[in-house]
Amino acid sequence: MRGKEPIPLDARIHLLDGFDLEMPQRTGSYVIAEEALTIVETGPSPSVKFVKQGLEQLGYTLDQVRYIIVTHVHLDHAGGAGLLAKECPNAQVVVHPRGERHLADPRKLAAGARAIYGESFSDLFDPVLPVPEERLLVKGQGDILEIGPSCSLKFLDTPGHAKHHFSIYDPISNGMFTGDTAGIRYEQLIEEGIDLFLPTTSPNHFDPEAMQASIDRFAAMDLDRIYFGHFGMTVNPADALEKVSIWLKVFVEEGRKAVEEGKRFDELANRLLEHIKEELRENGIPDDHEAYVMLNLDMQVSALGILDYFSRQNK
Numbered sequence: 001m002r003g004k005e006p007i008p009l010d011a012r013i014h015l016l017d018g019f020d021l022e023m024p025q026r027t028g029s030y031v032i033a034e035e036a037l038t039i040v041e042t043g044p045s046p047s048v049k050f051v052k053q054g055l056e057q058l059g060y061t062l063d064q065v066r067y068i069i070v071t072h073v074h075l076d077h078a079g080g081a082g083l084l085a086k087e088c089p090n091a092q093v094v095v096h097p098r099g100e101r102h103l104a105d106p107r108k109l110a111a112g113a114r115a116i117y118g119e120s121f122s123d124l125f126d127p128v129l130p131v132p133e134e135r136l137l138v139k140g141q142g143d144i145l146e147i148g149p150s151c152s153l154k155f156l157d158t159p160g161h162a163k164h165h166f167s168i169y170d171p172i173s174n175g176m177f178t179g180d181t182a183g184i185r186y187e188q189l190i191e192e193g194i195d196l197f198l199p200t201t202s203p204n205h206f207d208p209e210a211m212q213a214s215i216d217r218f219a220a221m222d223l224d225r226i227y228f229g230h231f232g233m234t235v236n237p238a239d240a241l242e243k244v245s246i247w248l249k250v251f252v253e254e255g256r257k258a259v260e261e262g263k264r265f266d267e268l269a270n271r272l273l274e275h276i277k278e279e280l281r282e283n284g285i286p287d288d289h290e291a292y293v294m295l296n297l298d299m300q301v302s303a304l305g306i307l308d309y310f311s312r313q314n315k
Contacts, residue, residue: 093137
């Protein structure tokens with residue numbers, strides 16, 4: 001399977017489709033063409049071949065890559081970091097302070113994902129390789145990474161989806177690489193004129209108050225762009241952040257009701273999905289639209305995270 005052509009977002013930033021879960025427009029990697037060639041997000045290891053293809057199509061060699069940045073260490077964003085670092089001998093892997101040990105020794109991360117994905121784990125994530133400690137570069141709140149004479153990326157601690165999550169501000173585009181903190185953008189629906197932005201509330205660090213605080217922080221920055229981990233870019237950040245905030249309240253309220261009624265995660269997932277279907281039906285989207293392949297999966301994982309959150313709150 002050969003990847004799509006790199007998607008130009010401007011003269012210096014391209015988006016590469018990683019075909020995460022063997023789905024197009026699921027998880028993306030961003031290539032920033034500065035003096036120090038930089039990649040944001042690797043995706044899982046099966047996506048690395050598409051990252052390599054994309055770099056080749058853009059005219060770069062693997063030894064030109066200087067920085068590989070992962071917004072957080074969940075395997076769909078950073079599972080391929082060890083493999084890509086092995087292929088890019090001159091690159092450092094940039095990670096949140098709380099994520100450093102997990103990239104150096106990813107066995108715990110792999111065990112957590114295996115518990116969720118079961119027999120599908122190997123096809124979706126293997127191999128999960130460690131990153132040598134000497135090649136890890138830790139960046140925390142307010143830290144700077146100079147990648148070009150006029151471009152210093154700035155790192156912001158942005159929990160809510162995960163405690164080991166930062167976002168990366170690019171001053172040239174006035175844009176933010178938000179990973180999963182600002183939610184998911186559904187490209188299949190965007191193409192039909194439907195701007196659906198949903199929070200991603202997977203276990204086991206989901207914290208709605210922290211997530212909303214991070215979203216508010218983005219909103220206060222008057223950004224021109226948001227680059228989502230899933231998937232692509234919006235040039236209307238205010239609208240996207242407002243919508244994901246509204247849905248976050250819906251997710252939490254439905255979770256609260258599910259806990260009170262003793263419902264299982266799959267029942268909560270169905271409730272969340274029904275809310276989404278109602279909105280999409282109003283906009284002319286049929287229940288058999290291709291976007292529901294992702295939406296069904298996302299609601300299952302998000303429901304697990306919501307119930308996990310309330311379980312922690314009740315202890």
